[in-house]
Amino acid sequence: MEVDKKEVAVIGLGPGGVSAAIYLKRYGMSPYCFEKELVGGKVNRTEKIENYAGIPSIQGPKLGMELETQLSNLDIKPIYKEVKRLSMNEDGTFHVEYGRGLSHDFFYAVLANGLLEKPFVIPGQEKFRSRGISRCAICDGPLYKNKDVAVIGAGNAAFEEALYLASICHHVFLIARRNEYRAQERIVRQFASLSNTEILSPYEAVSADGMDSISSLTVRNRQDGKERTLSVQGLFLYVGEVPNTSFLDIQGLDDDHGYIVVDERKMTKVKNLFAVGDCTDTLLRQVVTATSDGAIAATSIYQDYQRNRHE
Numbered sequence: 085m086e087v088d089k090k091e092v093a094v095i096g097l098g099p100g101g102v103s104a105a106i107y108l109k110r111y112g113m114s115p116y117c118f119e120k121e122l123v124g125g126k127v128n129r130t131e132k133i134e135n136y137a138g139i140p141s142i143q144g145p146k147l148g149m150e151l152e153t154q155l156s157n158l159d160i161k162p163i164y165k166e167v168k169r170l171s172m173n174e175d176g177t178f179h180v181e182y183g184r185g186l187s188h189d190f191f192y193a194v195l196a197n198g199l200l201e202k203p204f205v206i207p208g209q210e211k212f213r214s215r216g217i218s219r220c221a222i223c224d225g226p227l228y229k230n231k232d233v234a235v236i237g238a239g240n241a242a243f244e245e246a247l248y249l250a251s252i253c254h255h256v257f258l259i260a261r262r263n264e265y266r267a268q269e270r271i272v273r274q275f276a277s278l279s280n281t282e283i284l285s286p287y288e289a290v291s292a293d294g295m296d297s298i299s300s301l302t303v304r305n306r307q308d309g310k311e312r313t314l315s316v317q318g319l320f321l322y323v324g325e326v327p328n329t330s331f332l333d334i335q336g337l338d339d340d341h342g343y344i345v346v347d348e349r350k351m352t353k354v355k356n357l358f359a360v361g362d363c364t365d366t367l368l369r370q371v372v373t374a375t376s377d378g379a380i381a382a383t384s385i386y387q388d389y390q391r392n393r394h395e
Protein backbone atom coordinates (compact mmCIF):
# COMPACT_ATOMS: atom_id res chain seq x y z
CA MET A 85 0.00 0.00 0.00
CA GLU A 86 1.33 3.44 -0.89
CA VAL A 87 2.09 5.68 2.08
CA ASP A 88 0.42 9.07 2.48
CA LYS A 89 3.21 11.59 1.86
CA LYS A 90 1.50 14.11 4.13
CA GLU A 91 1.99 11.89 7.17
CA VAL A 92 5.16 12.54 9.16
CA ALA A 93 6.42 10.55 12.15
CA VAL A 94 7.74 12.80 14.91
CA ILE A 95 9.55 10.71 17.50
CA GLY A 96 9.80 12.48 20.85
CA LEU A 97 7.86 15.50 22.09
CA GLY A 98 10.46 17.62 23.83
CA PRO A 99 10.82 21.21 22.56
CA GLY A 100 12.35 19.96 19.28
CA GLY A 101 9.59 17.49 18.42
CA VAL A 102 6.80 19.84 19.52
CA SER A 103 8.19 22.66 17.39
CA ALA A 104 8.42 20.33 14.36
CA ALA A 105 4.84 19.18 14.96
CA ILE A 106 3.51 22.75 15.25
CA TYR A 107 5.14 23.85 11.99
CA LEU A 108 4.14 20.67 10.15
CA LYS A 109 0.52 21.05 11.21
CA ARG A 110 0.44 24.71 10.21
CA TYR A 111 1.83 23.73 6.80
CA GLY A 112 -1.14 21.38 6.41
CA MET A 113 0.85 18.18 6.96
CA SER A 114 -0.23 15.37 9.33
CA PRO A 115 2.29 14.85 12.13
CA TYR A 116 2.03 11.55 14.07
CA CYS A 117 3.67 12.44 17.37
CA PHE A 118 5.08 9.62 19.49
CA GLU A 119 6.06 10.28 23.12
CA LYS A 120 7.03 7.63 25.65
CA GLU A 121 6.80 9.86 28.74
CA LEU A 122 5.73 13.52 29.00
CA VAL A 123 5.28 16.29 26.46
CA GLY A 124 8.11 18.78 27.09
CA GLY A 125 10.85 16.17 27.53
CA LYS A 126 13.81 17.42 29.56
CA VAL A 127 12.25 20.79 30.39
CA ASN A 128 10.07 18.92 32.87
CA ARG A 129 13.24 18.11 34.79
CA THR A 130 14.50 21.62 35.38
CA GLU A 131 13.28 24.14 37.89
CA LYS A 132 13.55 27.27 35.77
CA ILE A 133 14.36 28.29 32.21
CA GLU A 134 15.68 31.84 32.03
CA ASN A 135 17.61 31.96 28.77
CA TYR A 136 14.82 31.50 26.22
CA ALA A 137 14.30 34.78 24.37
CA GLY A 138 10.87 36.29 24.91
CA ILE A 139 10.17 34.38 28.12
CA PRO A 140 12.21 36.01 30.90
CA SER A 141 11.61 33.19 33.36
CA ILE A 142 9.41 30.12 33.40
CA GLN A 143 9.32 26.97 35.48
CA GLY A 144 10.38 23.96 33.43
CA PRO A 145 7.21 21.88 34.06
CA LYS A 146 5.09 24.95 33.24
CA LEU A 147 6.85 25.26 29.86
CA GLY A 148 6.15 21.54 29.36
CA MET A 149 2.44 22.22 29.96
CA GLU A 150 2.47 25.17 27.57
CA LEU A 151 3.97 22.96 24.87
CA GLU A 152 1.21 20.42 25.47
CA THR A 153 -1.44 23.16 25.27
CA GLN A 154 0.01 24.41 22.02
CA LEU A 155 -0.28 20.92 20.51
CA SER A 156 -3.83 20.58 21.74
CA ASN A 157 -4.78 24.03 20.33
CA LEU A 158 -3.69 22.74 16.94
CA ASP A 159 -5.64 19.52 17.49
CA ILE A 160 -2.49 17.42 17.56
CA LYS A 161 -3.03 14.38 19.78
CA PRO A 162 0.21 12.86 21.06
CA ILE A 163 0.49 9.10 20.74
CA TYR A 164 1.77 8.17 24.19
CA LYS A 165 3.75 5.12 23.13
CA GLU A 166 7.44 4.33 22.89
CA VAL A 167 8.86 3.85 19.41
CA LYS A 168 10.58 0.48 19.65
CA ARG A 169 12.11 0.35 16.19
CA LEU A 170 12.51 2.55 13.16
CA SER A 171 13.64 0.80 9.99
CA MET A 172 13.54 1.40 6.25
CA ASN A 173 11.35 -0.34 3.74
CA GLU A 174 12.73 -1.33 0.35
CA ASP A 175 11.04 1.66 -1.29
CA GLY A 176 12.84 4.11 1.06
CA THR A 177 9.83 4.78 3.34
CA PHE A 178 10.09 4.32 7.10
CA HIS A 179 8.55 1.57 9.18
CA VAL A 180 7.81 2.69 12.74
CA GLU A 181 7.05 0.04 15.36
CA TYR A 182 5.57 1.38 18.57
CA GLY A 183 3.72 0.35 21.71
CA ARG A 184 2.73 -3.29 21.82
CA GLY A 185 2.96 -4.62 18.30
CA LEU A 186 1.67 -1.50 16.54
CA SER A 187 3.26 -0.12 13.38
CA HIS A 188 2.81 2.47 10.65
CA ASP A 189 4.74 3.44 7.51
CA PHE A 190 5.78 7.00 6.80
CA PHE A 191 7.30 8.91 3.89
CA TYR A 192 9.04 11.36 6.25
CA ALA A 193 10.28 10.96 9.84
CA VAL A 194 11.75 13.38 12.39
CA LEU A 195 13.95 12.05 15.19
CA ALA A 196 13.50 14.28 18.25
CA ASN A 197 14.29 11.71 20.90
CA GLY A 198 16.82 13.70 22.98
CA LEU A 199 19.51 12.02 25.06
CA LEU A 200 19.63 9.55 27.94
CA GLU A 201 21.18 10.25 31.32
CA LYS A 202 24.66 8.79 31.57
CA PRO A 203 24.75 5.69 33.81
CA PHE A 204 26.58 6.43 37.08
CA VAL A 205 26.90 4.03 39.97
CA ILE A 206 28.48 4.96 43.28
CA PRO A 207 29.99 2.09 45.24
CA GLY A 208 27.76 1.25 48.18
CA GLN A 209 24.52 2.61 46.74
CA GLU A 210 23.10 -0.90 46.26
CA LYS A 211 22.98 -1.28 50.07
CA PHE A 212 20.07 1.10 50.32
CA ARG A 213 18.58 0.27 46.92
CA SER A 214 19.47 3.72 45.54
CA ARG A 215 17.06 5.45 47.90
CA GLY A 216 18.14 9.05 48.40
CA ILE A 217 19.67 9.24 44.91
CA SER A 218 17.93 11.29 42.26
CA ARG A 219 18.51 12.79 38.82
CA CYS A 220 15.74 15.35 39.09
CA ALA A 221 15.93 18.20 41.61
CA ILE A 222 12.56 19.68 40.66
CA CYS A 223 10.85 16.29 41.16
CA ASP A 224 12.62 15.13 44.33
CA GLY A 225 14.18 18.28 45.83
CA PRO A 226 11.18 19.05 48.11
CA LEU A 227 11.76 15.69 49.86
CA TYR A 228 15.03 17.16 51.17
CA LYS A 229 13.69 20.45 52.47
CA ASN A 230 16.01 21.75 55.23
CA LYS A 231 18.29 18.73 54.81
CA ASP A 232 21.85 18.46 53.55
CA VAL A 233 22.38 17.20 50.00
CA ALA A 234 25.18 16.77 47.47
CA VAL A 235 25.13 17.33 43.74
CA ILE A 236 27.62 15.50 41.51
CA GLY A 237 28.45 17.25 38.24
CA ALA A 238 29.96 20.46 36.93
CA GLY A 239 27.90 21.50 33.89
CA ASN A 240 25.12 24.07 33.59
CA ALA A 241 22.46 21.57 34.63
CA ALA A 242 24.42 20.63 37.79
CA PHE A 243 24.91 24.25 38.88
CA GLU A 244 21.37 25.35 37.93
CA GLU A 245 19.76 22.53 39.86
CA ALA A 246 22.17 22.95 42.79
CA LEU A 247 21.08 26.59 42.97
CA TYR A 248 17.46 25.51 43.18
CA LEU A 249 18.30 22.96 45.87
CA ALA A 250 20.13 25.68 47.83
CA SER A 251 16.85 27.59 48.00
CA ILE A 252 15.11 24.75 49.85
CA CYS A 253 17.82 22.63 51.46
CA HIS A 254 19.91 23.38 54.53
CA HIS A 255 23.28 22.85 52.84
CA VAL A 256 24.30 21.88 49.29
CA PHE A 257 27.70 20.43 48.37
CA LEU A 258 28.63 20.40 44.71
CA ILE A 259 31.22 17.75 43.82
CA ALA A 260 33.23 18.48 40.66
CA ARG A 261 35.97 16.25 39.27
CA ARG A 262 38.01 19.15 37.89
CA ASN A 263 38.77 22.70 38.92
CA GLU A 264 37.39 23.94 35.59
CA TYR A 265 33.61 23.74 35.28
CA ARG A 266 31.54 23.33 32.09
CA ALA A 267 28.93 25.76 33.43
CA GLN A 268 28.45 29.45 32.68
CA GLU A 269 30.60 31.63 34.94
CA ARG A 270 27.64 33.72 36.12
CA ILE A 271 25.80 30.75 37.54
CA VAL A 272 28.93 29.32 39.19
CA ARG A 273 29.53 32.67 40.90
CA GLN A 274 25.89 32.86 41.98
CA PHE A 275 26.05 29.39 43.55
CA ALA A 276 29.43 29.99 45.22
CA SER A 277 28.23 33.27 46.74
CA LEU A 278 25.50 31.61 48.82
CA SER A 279 26.10 30.96 52.51
CA ASN A 280 24.71 27.41 52.45
CA THR A 281 26.76 26.03 49.53
CA GLU A 282 30.20 24.53 49.09
CA ILE A 283 32.02 23.47 45.93
CA LEU A 284 34.40 20.55 46.37
CA SER A 285 36.82 20.34 43.45
CA PRO A 286 38.71 18.42 42.23
CA TYR A 287 36.84 15.70 44.12
CA GLU A 288 35.34 12.35 43.18
CA ALA A 289 32.72 10.24 44.91
CA VAL A 290 34.18 7.18 46.61
CA SER A 291 31.20 5.61 48.34
CA ALA A 292 27.69 6.25 49.53
CA ASP A 293 26.51 4.84 52.83
CA GLY A 294 23.31 4.46 54.74
CA MET A 295 20.83 1.91 56.05
CA ASP A 296 17.45 2.35 54.38
CA SER A 297 18.47 5.49 52.56
CA ILE A 298 21.63 7.50 52.07
CA SER A 299 23.13 9.16 55.15
CA SER A 300 26.66 9.97 54.01
CA LEU A 301 28.87 10.35 50.98
CA THR A 302 32.62 9.84 51.05
CA VAL A 303 34.56 11.91 48.55
CA ARG A 304 38.26 11.95 47.66
CA ASN A 305 40.42 14.92 46.70
CA ARG A 306 41.93 13.98 43.32
CA GLN A 307 45.09 15.99 44.01
CA ASP A 308 46.18 14.93 47.48
CA GLY A 309 44.07 11.75 47.83
CA LYS A 310 42.56 12.89 51.16
CA GLU A 311 39.05 11.66 51.87
CA ARG A 312 36.19 13.51 53.47
CA THR A 313 32.84 12.11 54.62
CA LEU A 314 29.89 14.40 54.09
CA SER A 315 26.74 13.91 56.09
CA VAL A 316 24.02 14.13 53.40
CA GLN A 317 20.52 12.72 53.08
CA GLY A 318 20.17 13.21 49.35
CA LEU A 319 22.40 12.88 46.33
CA PHE A 320 21.61 14.43 42.94
CA LEU A 321 23.43 13.23 39.84
CA TYR A 322 24.07 15.58 36.90
CA VAL A 323 26.94 13.75 35.24
CA GLY A 324 25.96 14.23 31.62
CA GLU A 325 23.97 12.49 28.94
CA VAL A 326 24.56 9.96 26.20
CA PRO A 327 22.90 9.31 22.81
CA ASN A 328 19.77 7.23 22.74
CA THR A 329 19.72 5.54 19.35
CA SER A 330 19.14 1.88 20.20
CA PHE A 331 15.70 1.89 18.50
CA LEU A 332 17.20 3.00 15.18
CA ASP A 333 17.61 0.09 12.81
CA ILE A 334 19.37 2.19 10.17
CA GLN A 335 23.17 2.19 10.01
CA GLY A 336 25.54 5.11 9.56
CA LEU A 337 23.40 7.95 10.95
CA ASP A 338 25.65 8.95 13.83
CA ASP A 339 29.11 10.42 14.39
CA ASP A 340 31.90 8.81 16.47
CA HIS A 341 30.16 9.87 19.68
CA GLY A 342 26.72 8.56 18.72
CA TYR A 343 25.11 11.91 17.86
CA ILE A 344 23.00 11.98 14.70
CA VAL A 345 24.65 13.92 11.89
CA VAL A 346 22.40 16.41 10.09
CA ASP A 347 22.85 18.99 7.35
CA GLU A 348 21.63 22.60 7.45
CA ARG A 349 18.09 21.45 6.61
CA LYS A 350 18.26 19.01 9.57
CA MET A 351 18.21 16.02 7.22
CA THR A 352 20.28 12.99 8.23
CA LYS A 353 22.41 11.02 5.79
CA VAL A 354 19.22 9.18 4.82
CA LYS A 355 16.80 10.96 2.49
CA ASN A 356 13.56 12.11 4.16
CA LEU A 357 14.81 11.22 7.63
CA PHE A 358 15.36 14.32 9.77
CA ALA A 359 16.74 14.85 13.28
CA VAL A 360 16.44 17.79 15.64
CA GLY A 361 17.55 19.00 19.06
CA ASP A 362 19.75 17.29 21.61
CA CYS A 363 20.09 14.02 19.68
CA THR A 364 21.99 15.72 16.84
CA ASP A 365 25.67 16.63 16.48
CA THR A 366 24.89 20.22 17.42
CA LEU A 367 27.10 22.80 19.10
CA LEU A 368 24.53 23.77 21.72
CA ARG A 369 21.89 21.61 23.42
CA GLN A 370 19.23 23.99 24.70
CA VAL A 371 15.52 24.72 24.26
CA VAL A 372 16.22 27.49 21.77
CA THR A 373 18.29 25.28 19.46
CA ALA A 374 15.86 22.34 19.70
CA THR A 375 12.84 24.51 18.76
CA SER A 376 14.77 26.17 15.95
CA ASP A 377 15.81 22.76 14.58
CA GLY A 378 12.19 21.55 14.72
CA ALA A 379 10.98 24.53 12.71
CA ILE A 380 13.71 24.09 10.10
CA ALA A 381 13.10 20.33 9.73
CA ALA A 382 9.35 20.88 9.28
CA THR A 383 9.99 23.57 6.67
CA SER A 384 12.42 21.31 4.78
CA ILE A 385 9.83 18.53 4.79
CA TYR A 386 7.08 20.83 3.56
CA GLN A 387 9.24 22.20 0.76
CA ASP A 388 10.15 18.66 -0.30
CA TYR A 389 6.51 17.61 -0.14
CA GLN A 390 5.49 20.56 -2.33
CA ARG A 391 8.14 19.65 -4.91
CA ASN A 392 7.17 15.97 -4.98
CA ARG A 393 3.46 15.92 -4.40
CA HIS A 394 2.48 15.36 -8.01
CA GLU A 395 5.04 12.59 -8.62
Ligand SMILES: Cc1cc2nc3c(=O)[nH]c(=O)nc-3n(C[C@H](O)[C@H](O)[C@H](O)COP(=O)(O)OP(=O)(O)OC[C@H]3O[C@@H](n4cnc5c(N)ncnc54)[C@H](O)[C@@H]3O)c2cc1C
Pocket residue numbers: 095096097098099100101118119120121122123124125126127129130132133134135136165166167168196197198199240241242244245328331360361362363369370371372374
Ligand atom coordinates in the same frame (compact mmCIF):
# COMPACT_ATOMS: atom_id res chain seq x y z
C1 LIG B 1 18.49 19.72 34.50
C2 LIG B 1 18.42 20.40 33.17
C3 LIG B 1 18.37 21.78 33.11
C4 LIG B 1 18.28 22.43 31.86
N1 LIG B 1 18.19 23.80 31.83
C5 LIG B 1 18.03 24.43 30.64
C6 LIG B 1 17.87 25.86 30.58
O1 LIG B 1 17.86 26.54 31.59
N2 LIG B 1 17.69 26.42 29.35
C7 LIG B 1 17.68 25.69 28.19
O2 LIG B 1 17.49 26.26 27.12
N3 LIG B 1 17.85 24.36 28.22
C8 LIG B 1 18.03 23.70 29.41
N4 LIG B 1 18.21 22.34 29.45
C9 LIG B 1 18.34 21.61 28.16
C10 LIG B 1 16.99 21.41 27.47
O3 LIG B 1 16.07 20.85 28.39
C11 LIG B 1 17.21 20.50 26.27
O4 LIG B 1 18.19 21.03 25.43
C12 LIG B 1 15.91 20.34 25.46
O5 LIG B 1 14.88 19.81 26.26
C13 LIG B 1 16.16 19.42 24.25
O6 LIG B 1 14.97 19.20 23.58
P1 LIG B 1 14.78 17.92 22.65
O7 LIG B 1 13.40 18.04 22.10
O8 LIG B 1 15.91 17.78 21.72
O9 LIG B 1 14.91 16.66 23.61
P2 LIG B 1 14.18 16.28 25.01
O10 LIG B 1 13.70 17.47 25.73
O11 LIG B 1 15.17 15.39 25.68
O12 LIG B 1 12.93 15.45 24.52
C14 LIG B 1 13.05 14.18 23.93
C15 LIG B 1 11.73 13.44 24.11
O13 LIG B 1 11.74 12.24 23.35
C16 LIG B 1 11.10 11.21 24.08
N5 LIG B 1 11.60 9.93 23.55
C17 LIG B 1 12.87 9.47 23.56
N6 LIG B 1 12.95 8.27 22.95
C18 LIG B 1 11.67 7.97 22.55
C19 LIG B 1 11.10 6.86 21.87
N7 LIG B 1 11.86 5.82 21.46
N8 LIG B 1 9.76 6.86 21.62
C20 LIG B 1 8.99 7.92 22.01
N9 LIG B 1 9.49 9.01 22.67
C21 LIG B 1 10.81 9.03 22.92
C22 LIG B 1 11.52 11.49 25.52
O14 LIG B 1 10.61 10.88 26.43
C23 LIG B 1 11.46 13.01 25.55
O15 LIG B 1 10.19 13.49 25.96
C24 LIG B 1 18.28 21.66 30.67
C25 LIG B 1 18.35 20.26 30.74
C26 LIG B 1 18.42 19.63 31.97
C27 LIG B 1 18.48 18.11 32.03
